Amino acid sequence: MAAQAPSSQREIRRRNLSRVLHAVAEQGPSSRATVAAQLGLTRTAVSTLVDELLRSGLLVEQGPTPPGGGPGRPGTALALTDRGPCGLGAEIGVDHLAVCAVDMRGQVRARGEIESEGRNSAPGPVLIRLQRLVDEVTVQAHDLGLRPAALAVAVPGLVARGTSRVVHAPNLGWHDTEIAPALAEPGTEAVPRTGARATDKPLPLIVDNEANLGALAELWLDPSRVPRDFVHVSAEVGIGAAVVLDGELLRGNRGFAGEIGHVPVRPDGPRCACGGRGCLEQYAGELALLDAAGITADGPRDAALAALRERAASGDRRALRALEKAGTALGLALAGTVNLLDPSALVLGGVLARFAQWLQPSLERELRERTAAPGAPPELLVSGLGADGPLLGAAHAAVREVLDDPLSYQATKEGISN
């Protein structure tokens, strides 16, 4: 009944190819019949789509499906390729840079990490170091028969929605920094980043806040564990949150949603760099926590955090008191969040996951006392991804560029326009 817009046949094909890929990504190796049943498409339609995906190399055949693997007679199992396209994830940390390559099956296949003092450093040199690391990981990936299809970068700061511009990254000291020119153009190093691709198009680039990518990693990598609605709170040097609603990240009008680190918890507290007073970050941020525990934060972050962990584990009263106070502050901010959003679960990530056992008692006490709705407050989950969440989220975001739009990938590969 709908009028056919010129592009709609291609759009339907694009969407259906993507649905087939996502079905196989979620279920693992699947027969055509299983895919057809899950998507509500006919077997003929699925076969046509699968043939196209086999030709383009995104799907491969793996021999017969195990008995009982789905309706209909046993067929050949379809799997995502573990060669060909991969997603590159990168993380710009306050004290390190990391890059990894994840194949279409979601496996980390190559990885590199270097120390990098990011605090108050000019963006240019940091991005040059990151580009070198991207190139190194690209070489590793090439050796495994993989070629990057997209690059996603996690940054500890606010990214303007739909752009690659870091508007404000206080812990790096970056303002209005455009990431794309340094990273998205064809490489000029020994191994051109786009060398395995038939065109000179720049590698598709995604730049996103680290807390957003950490939460998406939780959703994408562990879908059976987290519900479709949750608030993810994580700390690296700063504290960030991500609100996931029905499986989608809430980005906000300008892309700045999730700044829970600056929710006021003590309105008359000390002045914060954001201009406010008594922000959550001043009680539960890494520096506040180390300071309250009497640990110097001048040296490497890892050493300081290990010292805090050791002291807490050995029952050091000052360390325990610091963690208890941080948990209380988190509980205050999260009680407000729960009253406002009524999420199914809260997830603690990053450094907060590492110290969860000491944060939880006071955090949960505040939640119980301060949530207005009757019944138990939402479940409090601890991330299993630890500090790797944002990096893995970035790499998976890059992989999903291919899953979401296989036609573009094919067009690039084949050098044809779509």
Add this chain to the structure above:
Amino acid sequence: MAAQAPSSQREIRRRNLSRVLHAVAEQGPSSRATVAAQLGLTRTAVSTLVDELLRSGLLVEQGPTPPGGGPGRPGTALALTDRGPCGLGAEIGVDHLAVCAVDMRGQVRARGEIESEGRNSAPGPVLIRLQRLVDEVTVQAHDLGLRPAALAVAVPGLVARGTSRVVHAPNLGWHDTEIAPALAEPGTEAVPRTGARATDKPLPLIVDNEANLGALAELWLDPSRVPRDFVHVSAEVGIGAAVVLDGELLRGNRGFAGEIGHVPVRPDGPRCACGGRGCLEQYAGELALLDAAGITADGPRDAALAALRERAASGDRRALRALEKAGTALGLALAGTVNLLDPSALVLGGVLARFAQWLQPSLERELRERTAAPGAPPELLVSGLGADGPLLGAAHAAVREVLDDPLSYQATKEGISN
């Protein structure tokens, strides 16, 4: 390409009939060509749908469209009927009950209101009084050729998602109160509520939180004024909020989203009935505000609020100080909300709209100081609906039951199953 489920032809018809009705509701009187262009349907398809809607009486023809009213040659203008189905909205307030009937064009056509002491009253007698008021307004509507198609009730409390059960309404003292039995069954009064309908089916009933319906009224009645993403904060006796994202209300996991009244603003503040301390409601709720201004809240609410307004207008220092403090508390809770959600706008509704001029300076100061993202905080709008927001939102929610599902309405009217 999709396999045809048995119901899908009817579902497509249902959806397209609904899209035609919504297009005419949004645009006002429209030609078939305008509707076709807006919906991306062929003129033939639209003509078939329109004929069905004319036969069922939901659309009427109004003579030729004015020149320049749309593409193509001038045709007959289609309008929603102002007879036939209407939506009934009801409000259970702490000191009053109100009911109104809104026709398909969105005009209030009948209305009734009575005083009703709802504080700590048993639900039964309140609901009997409300049923009588519904019957009275139904009689008025009948006299205008209107018959109620659905009833929506706004309550000052938490409603379990997708049910008609009031889980907790602290200012009424209601707990786990089922609204449906008292209201949704065929009336037994002199004028049966469903008397104009050909079947004995109960009137479809919606029960929702008053803050939710107030925010939806803002979205539905003034779409050019409010953006598609906003947070609406309103006060009657309690303070509630509603989060609207891309034109949809965020309900939360259990239906309890929006409880901004219990966001902690002073963690060591006085104990609140919710179990927390220093909740927003204790600083910016109506009773707190009147108390801080030195006005007794024992008598009728309207008189007390009028007294506060008069004192503020005449420059009474205590009244102004009370409003300034309430604005500060609102600013604290809303700064947290903005940091978390990055909405396009904030809207003050209900009693807050009435006192906006005195609340705004301190509220905006806190917002400016405490929002972490660079740039101006979201725009602060003041509702033009005042205290009527929840009642109008309820009536429009009932009207939208027909706009959303005209097939069900037709089936009920014609006494056939669909």
